Amino acid sequence: MPHWSHLLRDVPGFPRPGIVFKDITPVLADAAAFAAAVEAMATPWREAPPVAFVGIESRGFIFAAALAQRLGTGFVPVRKPGKLPAHTLHHDYALEYGRDRIEIHVDAVPPGAPVVLVDDVLATGGTLLAALALLRAQGADVLGAAVLVELSALDARARWPQGVPLHAALRA
Numbered sequence: 222m223p224h225w226s227h228l229l230r231d232v233p234g235f236p237r238p239g240i241v242f243k244d245i246t247p248v249l250a251d252a253a254a255f256a257a258a259v260e261a262m263a264t265p266w267r268e269a270p271p272v273a274f275v276g277i278e279s280r281g282f283i284f285a286a287a288l289a290q291r292l293g294t295g296f297v298p299v300r301k302p303g304k305l306p307a308h309t310l311h312h313d314y315a316l317e318y319g320r321d322r323i324e325i326h327v328d329a330v331p332p333g334a335p336v337v338l339v340d341d342v343l344a345t346g347g348t349l350l351a352a353l354a355l356l357r358a359q360g361a362d363v364l365g366a367a368v369l370v371e372l373s374a375l376d377a378r379a380r381w382p383q384g385v386p387l388h389a390a391l392r393a
């Protein structure tokens with residue numbers, strides 16, 4: 222287990238009864254833990270970095286932006302509906318507790334550009350799968366995905382396509 226794993230906080234009953242929320246804010250607040258977490262997420266992509274890390278709103282932004290700075294790449298946001306100002310593509314999906322649509326600017330990623338998807342938590346996998354479909358529909362070359370925490374019990378990996386690397390800094 223990474224040395225910062227104790228800073229991941231379980232919050233039972235948030236945002237709804239029955240959900241145990243993985244709160245990453247204590248990891249972010251600790252300089253050494255945040256740096257180590259970003260380094261762990263960066264390691265698989267260091268040899269051959271993508272053109273951009275694609276962060277999923279909102280907690281995914283934190284790690285995608287940090288990875289982009291660390292490896293000298295661009296950052297592209299995938300956002301909730303109605304937030305992006307220019308022409309967008311969208312994809313609908315189901316989540317452990319809500320939201321059902323993500324959007325990206327149609328011109329955010331050049332055709333064939335290698336990108337890596339980034340989020341903080343992988344739960345059911347619905348969000349990351351939706352992002353994969355969205356980026357592929359846009360013509361991007363999705364090298365893989367990086368998440369801080371994978372909730373193994375929900376078995377999102379079973380739904381994730383084989384051959385697309387999915388790296389988690391921590392499995393909980």
Ligand SMILES: O=P(O)(O)OC[C@H]1O[C@H](OP(=O)(O)OP(=O)(O)O)[C@H](O)[C@@H]1O
Pocket residue numbers: 277278279280281315316317318320340341342343344345346347348349377
């Ligand atoms: O694997 P899944 O079941 O799809 O769940 C994971 C998603 O849920 C959380 O986002 P949330 O909707 O809470 O948004 P936030 O980042 O703005 O808090 C998390 O940041 C992931 O994006």
Ligand SMILES: Nc1ncnc2[nH]cnc12
Pocket residue numbers: 240241242243244317318342344345
């Ligand atoms: N249990 C959970 N904790 C934190 N973020 C989540 N996103 C989806 N499920 C989650």
